[in-house]
Amino acid sequence: xxxxxxxxxxxxxxxxxxxxxxxxxxxxxxxxxxxxxxxxxxxxxxxxxxxxxxxxxxxxxxxxxxxxxxxxxxxxxxxxxxxxxxxxxxxxxxxxxxxxxxxxxxxxxxx
Amino acid sequence: xxxxxxxxxxxxxxxxxxxxxxxxxxxxxxxxxxxxxxxxxxxxxxxxxxxxxxxxxxxxxxxxxxxxxxxxxxxxxxxxxxxxxxxxxxxxxxxxxxxxxxxxxxxxxxxxxxxxxxxxxxxxxxxxxxxxxxxxxxxx
Amino acid sequence: xxxxxxxxxxxxxxxxxxxxxxxxxxxxxxxxxxxxxxxxxxxxxxxxxxxxxxxxxxxxxxxxxxxxxxxxxxxxxxxxxxxxxxxxxxxxxxxxxxxxxxxxxxxxxxxxxxxxxxxxxxxxxxxxxxxxxxxxxxxxxxxxxxxxxxxxxxxxxxxxxxxxxxxxxxxxxxxxxxxxxxxxxxxxxxxxxxxxxxxxxxxxxxxxxxxxxxxxxxxxxxxxxxxxxxxxxxxxxxxxxxxxxxxxxxxxxxxxxxxxxxxxxxxxxxxxxxxxxxxxxxxxxxxxxxxxxxxxxxxxxxxxxxxxxxxxxxxxxxxxxxxxxxxxxxxxxxxxxxxxxxxxxxxxxxxxxxxxxxxxxxxxxxxxxxxxxxxxxxxxxxxxxxxxxxxxxxxxxxxxxxxxxxxxxxxxxxxxxxxxxxxxxxxxxxxxxxxxxxxxxxxxxxxxxxxxxxxxxxxxxxxxxxxxxxxxxxxxxxxxxxxxxxxxxxx
Numbered sequence: 001x002x003x004x005x006x007x008x009x010x011x012x013x014x015x016x017x018x019x020x021x022x023x024x025x026x027x028x029x030x031x032x033x034x035x036x037x038x039x040x041x042x043x044x045x046x047x048x049x050x051x052x053x054x055x056x057x058x059x060x061x062x063x064x065x066x067x068x069x070x071x072x073x074x075x076x077x078x079x080x081x082x083x084x085x086x087x088x089x090x091x092x093x094x095x096x097x098x099x100x101x102x103x104x105x106x107x108x109x110x111x
Numbered sequence: 112x113x114x115x116x117x118x119x120x121x122x123x124x125x126x127x128x129x130x131x132x133x134x135x136x137x138x139x140x141x142x143x144x145x146x147x148x149x150x151x152x153x154x155x156x157x158x159x160x161x162x163x164x165x166x167x168x169x170x171x172x173x174x175x176x177x178x179x180x181x182x183x184x185x186x187x188x189x190x191x192x193x194x195x196x197x198x199x200x201x202x203x204x205x206x207x208x209x210x211x212x213x214x215x216x217x218x219x220x221x222x223x224x225x226x227x228x229x230x231x232x233x234x235x236x237x238x239x240x241x242x243x244x245x246x247x248x249x250x251x
Numbered sequence: 252x253x254x255x256x257x258x259x260x261x262x263x264x265x266x267x268x269x270x271x272x273x274x275x276x277x278x279x280x281x282x283x284x285x286x287x288x289x290x291x292x293x294x295x296x297x298x299x300x301x302x303x304x305x306x307x308x309x310x311x312x313x314x315x316x317x318x319x320x321x322x323x324x325x326x327x328x329x330x331x332x333x334x335x336x337x338x339x340x341x342x343x344x345x346x347x348x349x350x351x352x353x354x355x356x357x358x359x360x361x362x363x364x365x366x367x368x369x370x371x372x373x374x375x376x377x378x379x380x381x382x383x384x385x386x387x388x389x390x391x392x393x394x395x396x397x398x399x400x401x402x403x404x405x406x407x408x409x410x411x412x413x414x415x416x417x418x419x420x421x422x423x424x425x426x427x428x429x430x431x432x433x434x435x436x437x438x439x440x441x442x443x444x445x446x447x448x449x450x451x452x453x454x455x456x457x458x459x460x461x462x463x464x465x466x467x468x469x470x471x472x473x474x475x476x477x478x479x480x481x482x483x484x485x486x487x488x489x490x491x492x493x494x495x496x497x498x499x500x501x502x503x504x505x506x507x508x509x510x511x512x513x514x515x516x517x518x519x520x521x522x523x524x525x526x527x528x529x530x531x532x533x534x535x536x537x538x539x540x541x542x543x544x545x546x547x548x549x550x551x552x553x554x555x556x557x558x559x560x561x562x563x564x565x566x567x568x569x570x571x572x573x574x575x576x577x578x579x580x581x582x583x584x585x586x587x588x589x590x591x592x593x594x595x596x597x598x599x600x601x602x603x604x605x606x607x608x609x610x611x612x613x614x615x616x617x618x619x620x621x622x623x624x625x626x627x628x629x630x631x632x633x634x635x636x637x638x639x640x641x642x643x644x645x646x647x648x649x650x651x652x653x654x655x656x657x658x659x660x661x662x663x664x665x666x667x668x669x670x671x672x673x674x675x676x677x678x679x680x681x682x683x684x685x686x687x688x689x690x691x692x693x694x695x696x697x698x699x700x701x702x703x704x705x706x707x708x709x710x711x712x713x714x715x716x717x718x719x720x721x722x723x724x725x726x727x728x729x730x731x732x733x734x735x736x737x738x739x740x741x742x
Contacts, residue, residue, distance in 0.1 A: 044427060083386075087416075089243065093246065193256075195307070201305070
């Protein structure tokens with residue numbers, strides 16, 4: 001049931017990307033979609049009564065949660081960071097050229 | 112920025128950097144690692160740039176050096192991977208001794224990789240920040 | 252066996268060294284050398300069968316793979332040869348073409364990163380590893396589209412990146428669902444688990460993947476970014492994007508997962524064929540109305556990708572053969588056409604076809620090679636495009652899909668129409684007054700165009716049985732065998 005939460009969050013982000021007209025709001029929506037996926041990954045790694053997957057001295061044979069999704073989330077965060085940084089950079093440059101963040105007014109390319 | 116911000120960030124930046132180095136070096140034992148450590152170190156750079164600002168030329172010079180740092184971090188990581196190929200015939204082979212578990216000198220190449228990642232991430236985040244600051248200066 | 256890491260290692264090394272050093276000549280020499288050696292190595296791979304490479308030497312535990320595996324089979328070899336061939340031609344072209352841009356070494360750095368990402372996607376046998384390489388290639392391509400930093404380039408890059416990021420989110424969502432169901436990320440192991448445990452999630456995950464990879468491949472309902480992004484990039488990058496990037500990130504990844512992990516079903520096959528036919532028709536019809544040379548080529552890419560999807564989606568060995576041959580042909584002639592458009596822009600400074608005309612007399616190499624490429628893409632015998640389209644149409648007929656065969660023939664006629672328009676407007680006809688001073692482009696640019704034109708003429712020879720058995724048949728076998736791919740984990 002708890003999986004509904006990231007799916008709702010994902011749809012919120014998707015809605016934002018498709019509907020918002022401001023470049024910065026679109027970037028934020030893309031990030032929300034990313035975070036929904038990170039949350040989903042963290043949830044599928046959960047095991048009942050699991051401990052964080054850190055080996056400690058003298059505490060062998062403890063039941064751990066699945067460590068793989070956590071590694072994947074870390075990688076995905078790095079990718080999301082690169083994407084967001086590039087998007088923000090492009091958006092700032094667009095603002096310098098067009099003087100606006102409104103996507104309706106940024107239309108030099110014909111469809 | 113005001114004198115208070117400048118003083119506080121001057122005091123805290125070295126501490127933050129030390130903490131980043133600690134997180135990096137213990138990456139194979141505790142939560143954290145190269146990425147988190149690099150981010151923390153970049154956080155100190157962000158703090159200093161925001162508090163002190165600076166002239167365009169100075170910031171551009173700093174961006175050039177952080178960008179160099181980033182590339183050398185990645186090249187170090189690449190070197191570790193290729194050493195595995197050269198020495199053991201397998202990409203990313205763990206060629207160094209494994210050491211005793213739960214001590215700082217253990218896990219073979221992983222601490223080296225962590226250091227490389229920390230240099231790379233710290234350099235990259237600082238470069239991104241400086242680039243965005245410079246973009247803003249372009250406008251005026 | 253020791254070759255495989257070089258496909259990632261060499262370009263990455265080149266990329267980061269070039270971001271450190273400034274002199275332009277070093278960049279030219281290093282990038283071309285790296286691409287040349289990768290091309291040689293990918294031809295050497297033809298001598299090997301299937302290889303499984305375990306990164307870091309992690310052996311399977313109890314038959315369950317841990318760690319990242321790379322897989323080289325017939326299909327990967329074919330794709331590697333295409334990618335590295337087009338990349339080599341594009342870097343040779345860049346030596347002269349990119350002189351007008353600042354930061355040439357930064358350009359080579361991003362180019363090599365993109366190449367490393369594509370090689371990684373092709374070689375990876377691990378779902379998440381594939382995603383990471385896909386993102387490396389995508390992010391490098393976003394910044395390459397924005398490389399000119401003009402207003403239009405930035406707008407196109409923003410649009411492209413937003414679409415690309417949504418696509419990546421869908422793909423990652425699909426991977427997360429598959430991981431939670433199968434408990435593994437290795438593609439071969441995933442195929443085994445899906446075969447034994449039932450393919451319940453395939454419907455939803457398949458829809459997510461078709462949306463995600465479809466956006467990367469610019470299949471019709473998801474194509475909106477391509478006609479903006481591809482023309483805005485510098486010409487060698489347009490050639491890379493249209494020639495290989497959409498095929499590797501979109502088509503290759505999609506068919507690898509659908510055929511080898513899920514196993515092709517009639518429903519999936521129908522969806523692919525319908526999507527392919529729609530893009531082939533609509534892309535072609537939209538291309539007719541274009542005035543911008545590169546924009547027309549971009550719409551044409553959508554249409555030709557439709558052919559590839561149609562052929563491969565048919566699922567019969569003959570259809571797959573036609574689809575793969577068309578993929579190979581399309582990457583050659585479409586990159587040639589984009590390089591031609593780059594040469595025209597280099598010489599005249601415009602890509603509006605109404606301001607061009609009669610360039611054949613002034614630029615014989617560009618004009619001649621673009622004539623060969625146009626005839627080839629339009630499917631005029633004996634050029635290469637004719638053979639691949641013929642195979643696709645025959646395959647449709649053999650599978651009793653007459654409707655699709657007719658659409659493919661109609662699409663081919665439309666293609667001929669708009670390439671005749673290109674030839675008439677740009678290269679034939681009287682020379683315009685303001686173009687009197689036009690000169691042919693420098694040597695390196697001519698060299699890469701001539702090589703690609705020669706390939707365009709001779710690619711039909713690949714259908715001769717002796718040559719087919721070397722290159723195409725192993726690739727077809729991989730897709731035909733479907734989820735027997737799961738047997739790889741026993742290596």
